[in-house]
Every structure is written in structure tokens, then in C-alpha cells.
Amino acid sequence: MAREQNTRWRIEADHGACMGTGICAGVAPDVFQVVDGRSVPPAGEVPADENVLDAVESCPMEALRVRDAVSGEVLDLS
Numbered sequence: 473m474a475r476e477q478n479t480r481w482r483i484e485a486d487h488g489a490c491m492g493t494g495i496c497a498g499v500a501p502d503v504f505q506v507v508d509g510r511s512v513p514p515a516g517e518v519p520a521d522e523n524v525l526d527a528v529e530s531c532p533m534e535a536l537r538v539r540d541a542v543s544g545e546v547l548d549l550s
């Protein structure tokens with residue numbers, strides 16, 4: 473999936489849904505950390521990266537969302 477090189481995203485974790493499996497951090501350890509049993513994505517913007525999408529899509533709880541940093545729209549990963 474081609475994306476604009478300068479596209480930036482914000483990542484959100486639903487801590488009510490996250491079960492702390494660590495899968496996201498395993499797929500993209502430079503982006504996700506698991507702290508106290510919950511995934512902690514970066515607080516700020518991150519560059520668009522297929523690795524981030526792989527991590528988001530790997531979450532068994534569908535606890536992660538990616539928003540376009542400019543429009544605020546949630547990316548449809550279905």
C-alpha cells in the first residue's frame with residue numbers, strides 16, 4: 473500500500489481492551505512498549521510506516537487505532 477512519504481500518524485491504544493499480550497511491541501518494538509501490562513504507543517506523531525500497520529493489525533483485541541495526524545481520520549485497516 474503506497475503512502476505519502478511525509479504522512480504522519482497518531483496512534484491510540486484502548487487500555488480497556490488491551491490485554492498486554494505484547495504482540496504489538498514484538499512486531500514494532502521501536503514504536504510500542506508494554507508498561508504495567510498495557511501497550512503504550514508514542515504520545516506524539518509518528519511517520520507513516522507499514523511496520524506500524526502490521527503491529528496494529530496483529531493486535532488480537534483490536535485495541536489499537538491509527539489516525540492521520542492532519543485530518544484526524546481513523547485509518548480503515550479492514
Ligand code: SF4
Nearest residue numbers: 490491493494496531
Ligand atoms: S497487541 Fe493489542 S492487546 Fe497486545 S499489548 Fe498490543 S495493544 Fe495490547
